[in-house]
Amino acid sequence: MNSSAPTRATATSAGTAGTPAGTAPDPHAAAAVEVRGVTRRFSSRSGEVVALSDVDLTVRAGEFVSLIGPSGCGKSTLLRLIADLDEPTAGELSVFGRPPRVARQNHDFGIAFQQAGLLPWRSVRTNVELPLQLHGTGRGARRARATELLEMVGLADFAEHLPHQLSGGMQQRVAIARALAERPSLLLMDEPFGALDEMTREHVQTELLRLRAETGAAVVFVTHSIPEAVYLSDRVVVMSARPGQVREVVPVGLGEARDRSDDVREDDAFFDRVRAVREALHGADGTTPRGVDRR
Amino acid sequence: MTRSATTTWRRAEVVLAPVLLGLLALALWETAVVVLELRPFVVPSPTSIGAELTGNAGIIATAALSTALNAWWGLVIGVVVALVAAAVSAAVRTIDEMSAPLAAAAAVVPIVALAPVLYTMFGASTQTARVAVAAIVSFVPVYVNTLRGLRTVAPVHRDLLRAYAATRRQATLTVTLPGALPFFFSGLRVATSLAVISALVAEYFGGPVDGLGKAITSAVSSSNYPLAWAYVVGAVVVGLLFFCGSSGLERAVLHRRSQR
Numbered sequence: 426m427n428s429s430a431p432t433r434a435t436a437t438s439a440g441t442a443g444t445p446a447g448t449a450p451d452p453h454a455a456a457a458v459e460v461r462g463v464t465r466r467f468s469s470r471s472g473e474v475v476a477l478s479d480v481d482l483t484v485r486a487g488e489f490v491s492l493i494g495p496s497g498c499g500k501s502t503l504l505r506l507i508a509d510l511d512e513p514t515a516g517e518l519s520v521f522g523r524p525p526r527v528a529r530q531n532h533d534f535g536i537a538f539q540q541a542g543l544l545p546w547r548s549v550r551t552n553v554e555l556p557l558q559l560h561g562t563g564r565g566a567r568r569a570r571a572t573e574l575l576e577m578v579g580l581a582d583f584a585e586h587l588p589h590q591l592s593g594g595m596q597q598r599v600a601i602a603r604a605l606a607e608r609p610s611l612l613l614m615d616e617p618f619g620a621l622d623e624m625t626r627e628h629v630q631t632e633l634l635r636l637r638a639e640t641g642a643a644v645v646f647v648t649h650s651i652p653e654a655v656y657l658s659d660r661v662v663v664m665s666a667r668p669g670q671v672r673e674v675v676p677v678g679l680g681e682a683r684d685r686s687d688d689v690r691e692d693d694a695f696f697d698r699v700r701a702v703r704e705a706l707h708g709a710d711g712t713t714p715r716g717v718d719r720r
Numbered sequence: 721m722t723r724s725a726t727t728t729w730r731r732a733e734v735v736l737a738p739v740l741l742g743l744l745a746l747a748l749w750e751t752a753v754v755v756l757e758l759r760p761f762v763v764p765s766p767t768s769i770g771a772e773l774t775g776n777a778g779i780i781a782t783a784a785l786s787t788a789l790n791a792w793w794g795l796v797i798g799v800v801v802a803l804v805a806a807a808v809s810a811a812v813r814t815i816d817e818m819s820a821p822l823a824a825a826a827a828v829v830p831i832v833a834l835a836p837v838l839y840t841m842f843g844a845s846t847q848t849a850r851v852a853v854a855a856i857v858s859f860v861p862v863y864v865n866t867l868r869g870l871r872t873v874a875p876v877h878r879d880l881l882r883a884y885a886a887t888r889r890q891a892t893l894t895v896t897l898p899g900a901l902p903f904f905f906s907g908l909r910v911a912t913s914l915a916v917i918s919a920l921v922a923e924y925f926g927g928p929v930d931g932l933g934k935a936i937t938s939a940v941s942s943s944n945y946p947l948a949w950a951y952v953v954g955a956v957v958v959g960l961l962f963f964c965g966s967s968g969l970e971r972a973v974l975h976r977r978s979q980r
Contacts, residue, residue, distance in 0.1 A: 505879075536883045538879065538880070540874075542880050555894070558894075559886045
């Protein structure tokens with residue numbers, strides 16, 4: 426039991442302490458995402474809201490990291506900062522060693538949101554082609570890639586359908602195919618399965634693991650589901666609200682993504698990690714003093 | 721009965737039902753006029769209107785064409801100006817803010833009431849005033865709807881285009897314009913009916929002696945009521961053609977793009 430206890434990391438040391446033991450970080454390879462001392466404040470009529478306060482985080486290339494926490498903990502804000510959809514009030518971010526703006530202009534990442542956000546007047550296939558079309562890929566290459574991606578997410582038969590003819594889960598798979606269109610080495614996902622029912626959700630989770638194993642992309646995944654975070658991730662970043670901070674980083678290590686199947690959900694190690702994340706989340710209530718071993 | 725025969729019958733029903741209802745209404749109307757001995761100035765019988773319609777088909781068509789042309793050019797000018805104005809307002813916020821009260825004013829002022837003023841302005845012997853009325857009337861719904869459509873971009877689409885570093889031009893072509901299209905068409909549908917109505921009603925207030933509106937007033941003043949009703953039938957036909965034209969265009973465009 427003790428041997429499987431998660432290593433705990435404080436907010437300030439999250440970046441380095443999050444590196445699992447045994448794998449020495451390669452100083453030459455740029456991390457997929459580096460977040461250093463990032464603060465984001467929003468000013469509203471009722472005063473100033475600190476969405477993120479002095480957050481540090483490192484996501485290595487090929488690593489799957491989930492951000493989890495109560496609503497208002499700034500997990501979506503952090504993802505938007507990485508995607509350069511928003512700018513930090515203080516601190517620095519880099520994506521593959523470059524500022525997020527440059528990474529965005531270089532098309533270094535793919536992105537998916539809670540809403541599938543498909544264009545309703547375009548067929549499934551042309552929706553998947555969108556990023557390629559925006560970046561000037563030729564018609565033939567676009568079409569070939571879209572066909573390949575739709576086969577990958579199991580929707581080849583629906584290529585010429587319109588989004589409204591698909592179920593919510595299918596639409597979300599189209600959105601994931603679109604995010605993968607340019608073979609990005611980083612995937613940013615903001616509660617992509619939040620609106621799906623439980624069964625569909627488990628199905629697309631397994632599918633995402635498979636796709637991720639095939640592409641080797643790093644993933645930053647925002648979620649409010651503990652089992653989802655544990656099932657998918659290499660590390661789970663637990664955040665606390667008001668102000669949004671990294672509370673703990675829980676390593677999961679349920680094995681290689683390609684070996685992980687639905688059986689993992691019934692594994693003791695899985696439940697152990699779920700409990701670890703849950704305890705980390707509840708520690709944020711302030712009922713348990715920080716750093717106290719609760720086992 | 722086979723399935724295809726059933727569907728054919730269903731389709732026939734869709735057409736037949738309203739046709740039968742219409743014929744029944746005409747028969748009732750005819751009976752009422754004959755039995756109750758209604759005078760023509762109250763309401764003429766469908767057969768007498770039909771007789772006037774066939775007997776004067778040529779002049780009715782000429783009058784209808786004249787009104788239709790005014791409505792058409794008014795519609796074309798109104799729509800083109802509305803699209804340009806909506807594009808400019810969508811791009812430049814200050815212009816939008818300046819023009820918003822004007823658009824609201826144009827929407828509530830009964831433009832047709834301005835016809836007498838416009839006749840003196842452009843001269844009573846030309847069609848210009850009638851075209852102008854139709855143009856102003858069709859401008860308003862197209863402008864208001866198209867501008868709303870151009871402003872309605874879902875936040876998720878805005879984020880998506882930004883994340884993929886789309887240029888302003890790409891964002892306009894891939895999301896803003898296609899998204900505004902249904903809004904434009906609902907404006908156009910309103911504008912087409914209004915263009916015909918306003919072009920016709922403007923004729924009541926003066927101007928040259930051609931057109932359906934003029935023909936209706938002169939037939940009534942010479943107590944030829946069935947002929948006046950025959951001209952009304954002509955107006956209904958023009959209105960229907962315009963309506964079918966715009967909704968046909970809408971269906972063709974929106975259907976075709978969803979097939980891509």
